[in-house]
Amino acid sequence: MKNLLLALTFLFSVSCNAQKKTTMKPIIDNQFEKFETEKLHSNSEDQVVTERRKDGSYVEYHQSKDSKAKKETPPNSYYTITKIYYSNGDVREKGLTYNANDLRLGIWYAFDKSGTVTSTIDYDKNYKFDFEDVLAFCKKENIPVDKGPILQSTGYHTQIFRKENPEQSGSEWEVRWLKKPDSEEIIKLDGTSGKVLSRREQHFINN
Numbered sequence: 001m002k003n004l005l006l007a008l009t010f011l012f013s014v015s016c017n018a019q020k021k022t023t024m025k026p027i028i029d030n031q032f033e034k035f036e037t038e039k040l041h042s043n044s045e046d047q048v049v050t051e052r053r054k055d056g057s058y059v060e061y062h063q064s065k066d067s068k069a070k071k072e073t074p075p076n077s078y079y080t081i082t083k084i085y086y087s088n089g090d091v092r093e094k095g096l097t098y099n100a101n102d103l104r105l106g107i108w109y110a111f112d113k114s115g116t117v118t119s120t121i122d123y124d125k126n127y128k129f130d131f132e133d134v135l136a137f138c139k140k141e142n143i144p145v146d147k148g149p150i151l152q153s154t155g156y157h158t159q160i161f162r163k164e165n166p167e168q169s170g171s172e173w174e175v176r177w178l179k180k181p182d183s184e185e186i187i188k189l190d191g192t193s194g195k196v197l198s199r200r201e202q203h204f205i206n207n
Contacts, residue, residue, distance in 0.1 A: 024074075024077070025079060025096070025106070026074060026077070026079055026081050026096060028081065028094060028095055028096060028106070028107060028108075028109070030109045030117050030120070032090070032091060032111065032115040033083075033091045033094075034085075034089050034090060034091070035061075035068045035070065035083075035085040035089035035090075035091075036061065036070065037089055045063070045064070045065055046063065046064050046065070047062075047063050048060060048061065048062050048063075049061045055074075055075065056074075056075030056076075057072055057073065057074050057075060057149075058072070058073050058148070058149030058151070059071065059072045059073075060072075065087070066087055067084060067085060067086065067087060067092070068084075068085040068086075068087070068089060069082070069083065069084045069085065070082075070083045070085075071083075071097075073099050073148035073149040073150070074148075075148075075149070076147045076148075077099065077147055077148050078098065078099055078131075078135065078145065078147055078148065079096045079097070079098070079099060079105070079148075080096065080097045080098070080099045080148060081094075081096060082094065082095060082096065082097045082102075086113060090111070090113065090115060091111050091115075092110065092111055093108060093109065093110050093111070094108065094109055095107060095108030095109065095123075096108075098131070098160055099146075099147070099148035099149070099150050100145075100146065100148075100150050100157045100158065100159060100160070101159055101160070101161070103160055103161060103162065104123045105123055105124065105131050106122070106123060106124055107120060107121070107122050107123075108120070108121045108123060126171045126191065127162065127171050127173075127191040127192075128191070128192045128193075129171075129173070129189065129190065129191055129192060129193060129194035131160070133194055134160060134173050134175065134189065137175075137189065137194065138158065138175065138177075141187075143158060143175065143177045144158055144177065145158045145160075146158070156178045156206065158175065158176065158177040158178075159175070159176040159177075160173065160174070160175055160176075161173070161174040161176075162174065162191065163191075170190075170191070171190070171191025171192060172188055172189065172190065172191050172197065173188065173189040173190075173191055174186060174187070174188050174189075175187045175188075175189070178204065179201060181206065182203060182204055182205070182206070183201050183202070183203065183204055184201065184202055184203075184204040185199065185200070185201050186198075186199070186200050186201075186202065187199050
């Protein structure tokens with residue numbers, strides 16, 4: 001009987017953890033890599049090339065004078081795999097971002113020009129109430145959060161931000177969503193407890 005109770009307790013714990021983890025997070029490694037230069041036109045300096053893959057992933061290849069970038073959003077995902085490269089195509093940084101903006105999530109790796117990892121930054125370190133907790137909060141509040149790929153000029157999408165210097169000002173999330181056609185609600189959440197710190201609405205003009 002005791003063993004049965006222990007087994008049921010374990011299964012309940014696994015079930016609860018599975019319910020919290022609502023998304024499949026892409027895996028980012030710390031391996032050196034090169035930009036896929038064949039995707040771009042060599043005679044053009046500033047450009048963006050897009051690709052829709054058979055599995056539903058959407059990829060953007062960016063090139064400017066000083067750098068290159070690749071942004072890949074898996075199908076039905078809240079995450080975008082973002083990789084930034086030196087002008088010669090060697091990787092400079094890589095990690096995950098939220099699909100609706102450039103919010104950095106999880107572990108990011110930085111590389112020097114020799115291809116050596118120079119830093120590993122955990123952007124979730126100071127947030128016990130993490131990104132998936134924010135997603136769960138939005139679901140509970142009936143706040144729409146779109147899964148990607150999210151393309152430009154496709155209307156309003158809920159935005160999620162957080163403070164850049166949590167050690168100095170305290171960790172905090174900010175959720176912005178279109179509550180009414182002409183009203184945007186801004187909700188601030190404590191990054192440790194998830195407590196709602198403030199709510200306010202402001203007029204929104206849809207261009």
